[in-house]
Amino acid sequence: MVDGATMRGAETAAAIAMRTLLENAVKITSQGSRIEICLTADAQNIALRIRDNGPSLNRGDEQCFF
Numbered sequence: 001m002v003d004g005a006t007m008r009g010a011e012t013a014a015a016i017a018m019r020t021l022l023e024n025a026v027k028i029t030s031q032g033s034r035i036e037i038c039l040t041a042d043a044q045n046i047a048l049r050i051r052d053n054g055p056s057l058n059r060g061d062e063q064c065f066f
Contacts, residue, residue: 022035
């Protein structure tokens with residue numbers, strides 16, 4: 001990870017997207033289940049991964065989100 005990594009761009013939109021992903025993970029994941037959050041960075045990129053064991057999207061639905 002790169003110390004002091006920063007993000008340029010639509011910070012408000014990114015914050016809303018991250019909050020929505022976390023809220024959805026909490027809503028659809030069973031009580032007592034695990035939600036994993038991983039933030040990584042290199043010289044050019046910052047990546048946030050949120051993983052849960054709740055139900056997945058149906059094939060084709062990802063177009064609605066990405």
